[in-house]
Amino acid sequence: MTIWLVVGLGNPGSTYAGHRHNVGQMVVDELARRVGSSFRADKSGRAVVAEGRLGAPGPDAPRVVLAKSRGYMNTSGGPVATLARFYKVEPDHLIVIHDELDIDFGAIRVKLGGGDNGHNGLKSIRASLGTGDFFRVRAGIGRPPGRQSVHDYVLSDYSTTQRKEVPLHIVELADAVESLARDGLELTQQRFNR
Numbered sequence: 001m002t003i004w005l006v007v008g009l010g011n012p013g014s015t016y017a018g019h020r021h022n023v024g025q026m027v028v029d030e031l032a033r034r035v036g037s038s039f040r041a042d043k044s045g046r047a048v049v050a051e052g053r054l055g056a057p058g059p060d061a062p063r064v065v066l067a068k069s070r071g072y073m074n075t076s077g078g079p080v081a082t083l084a085r086f087y088k089v090e091p092d093h094l095i096v097i098h099d100e101l102d103i104d105f106g107a108i109r110v111k112l113g114g115g116d117n118g119h120n121g122l123k124s125i126r127a128s129l130g131t132g133d134f135f136r137v138r139a140g141i142g143r144p145p146g147r148q149s150v151h152d153y154v155l156s157d158y159s160t161t162q163r164k165e166v167p168l169h170i171v172e173l174a175d176a177v178e179s180l181a182r183d184g185l186e187l188t189q190q191r192f193n194r
Contacts, residue, residue, distance in 0.1 A: 004054075004064045004181045005089040006031060007080055009098040009121040011072050011155075020141040021073060021154040023173070024097035024121075026166075027139070028066045030174040039068065043086065046070055046079040054178045062181035065089070074120040077128030084129065094134040095177055096125060099154060103140030105162055106169050108176055108192045110137050112185055135185070137176050139169065 008028030009021075016022050028050075032039060035052025042049045047069050053061035065087050069079040084094060098121055103109055113133045116122040126132040144153030158166055172192070179188040 002063070002093055003087050003089055004062055004093050004095060005067060005080075005084055005087055006064050006095045006177055006181075007067045007069075007076070007083075007097065007125075009073055009076055009096060010068065012068075012070055016155070018157040019155050020099050020158060023099045023139040023141065023170070025068050026170050027097045027137070027173045027177065028068055030170050031064070031177060032066050034174065034178075035064065035066070037066070039066075041070075042067070042079075042083060044079070044082045047083055049083070054181055062178075064181065073124075075124055076121045077124030077126070080125050081128035091129060091131050091134040094129075095137060095180060096122065096134060097137045097139065097173060097177065098122060099141045100138035101141060101143055101150065101154070103138060103142070105140050105142040105158075106165060107140035107194060108138065108173060109140070110135070110176055110180060110185065110188050110192055112136075135180060137173060137180065139173055 008024035010025035032050040037050035037052040039048040039050045047067050050066045054064055055061045067083055069076045112135050144150055176192040179191055
């Protein structure tokens, strides 16, 4: 059975753990919990990985490698490309989960390919893989309020109000990843793109 490589984008360490920019890593943590696996260092030392099967137990449950880079968002491409080579995963079986400024907080968009929209993590992955034709599960974080810079906004914790909703958003994003690996793009878009 084909392996899916599921990468949650973010920055390493507890300082960044609750930041909007780390929503991808939060989702991968939820998926690891679901498959009952713990993260361990990969052979390159540039990422941590957890392996398992998504969804209901059985031979048809998609096999996944869940991954988080040990480096910063802007250098995600190297570790992702290394993992894709090691596990022999083609871009059509790569799912990248990331924050998206142009989508309202709490909304989800799933797509294949597309531009980077100024997202440095996506830009790094595209450069390292030589293609942008991989799946993206985009977690809406909305635009910064007032005159706050984008940089400061993505590298800050969710608002007090949003923090109450983040756990539900993480669960829905993890559900979208499961759906994508199990049921494909079209059905997943119908269920989750809103």
